[in-house]
Amino acid sequence: MSIAADRFHRLYTALRERICLLDYPPGHRLSEEALASEFGTSRTPLRRVLARLEDEGLVESRHGVGTLVTDVGMAELTDTYALRLELTQLLGTLSPLPVTQAHLDRLDRFLVDADALTQDPCPRAFARLNMEYHAFGLSLCGNAALTDTAERLYYSTARIWLKSIPRMDLAAECTAFRDEIAQAGDALRAGDTQAAALIRRAHISMSFARLQRA
Numbered sequence: 001m002s003i004a005a006d007r008f009h010r011l012y013t014a015l016r017e018r019i020c021l022l023d024y025p026p027g028h029r030l031s032e033e034a035l036a037s038e039f040g041t042s043r044t045p046l047r048r049v050l051a052r053l054e055d056e057g058l059v060e061s062r063h064g065v066g067t068l069v070t071d072v073g074m075a076e077l078t079d080t081y082a083l084r085l086e087l088t089q090l091l092g093t094l095s096p097l098p099v100t101q102a103h104l105d106r107l108d109r110f111l112v113d114a115d116a117l118t119q120d121p122c123p124r125a126f127a128r129l130n131m132e133y134h135a136f137g138l139s140l141c142g143n144a145a146l147t148d149t150a151e152r153l154y155y156s157t158a159r160i161w162l163k164s165i166p167r168m169d170l171a172a173e174c175t176a177f178r179d180e181i182a183q184a185g186d187a188l189r190a191g192d193t194q195a196a197a198l199i200r201r202a203h204i205s206m207s208f209a210r211l212q213r214a
Contacts, residue, residue: 004045011039012049019058019069020158021127026071030059057156072160080157081208085201087150088137092197095142099188106136107185114178121170126177127162133181137200140193160211167214176203 015035018024030050036043050067053059059067113129134154138147165173180203187195 007041008045008049011041011046012052014039015049015053016058016155017131019053020131020155020162021124022159022162024069026069028069029065030067030069032067056152072157072163077157077160080153081204084150084153085205087146087153088201088204089197090146091137091141091150091200092194094146096193097140097142099140099191099193103136103140104185104189107181107188110136110181111178111185114174114181117174118171118178121174123162123165123170126165126170126174127158130161130177131158133177137197140188140196164211164214168210173207173210176207 015024015030024030032043032046032050036046039046050059050061054061054067057070060070061067110129110133113125117126117129135151138151141147180199183199184196187193187199
């Protein structure tokens with residue numbers, strides 16, 4: 001990866017994470033001047049990053065106003081989750097990669113972190129661990145077109161969890177997440193990526209049902 005590409009990726013992932021963790025809540029205006037100063041970059045690469053975030057629906061540019069963080073509507077959320085369910089299943093069957101010891105070691109670390117969450121539930125830690133676990137799932141698939149699409153859909157609605165957690169049972173969500181990781185770990189230790197993907201799909205479906213009730 002070139003220096004320019006690396007800089008773009010770091011800036012893009014930093015801003016995307018801030019949006020999804022509600023550091024930049026819906027309606028927040030992103031100042032090009034402030035961001036360029038913070039990240040030590042010119043406005044040209046920053047505008048490329050903002051253009052990508054806008055293409056992904058995370059921000060919108062308004063003439064005379066600037067770049068604003070968008071919100072997520074229930075209709076969009078429902079459509080996105082319906083598609084995510086189908087793509088999640090495909091991730092386990094389309095170009096699956098061999099499960100390595102490095103994958104299993106990382107799963108063990110996820111389980112340790114999830115255990116800690118069940119003992120001390122924290123909305124932000126829950127959201128961040130979920131992001132990391134999602135990226136881990138994508139790393140088990142070798143189809144770039146599929147993983148790129150799945151990643152984009154995930155981040156388009158990821159922030160809805162932090163917005164909804166005050167109306168949900170966070171402790172129960174942390175326990176369900178911990179159970180998902182443990183079950184997927186059993187499947188991956190058996191080398192069954194398809195079973196792990198089906199476990200992920202089932203938990204996404206149940207999580208969305210709980211989200212709708214909230």
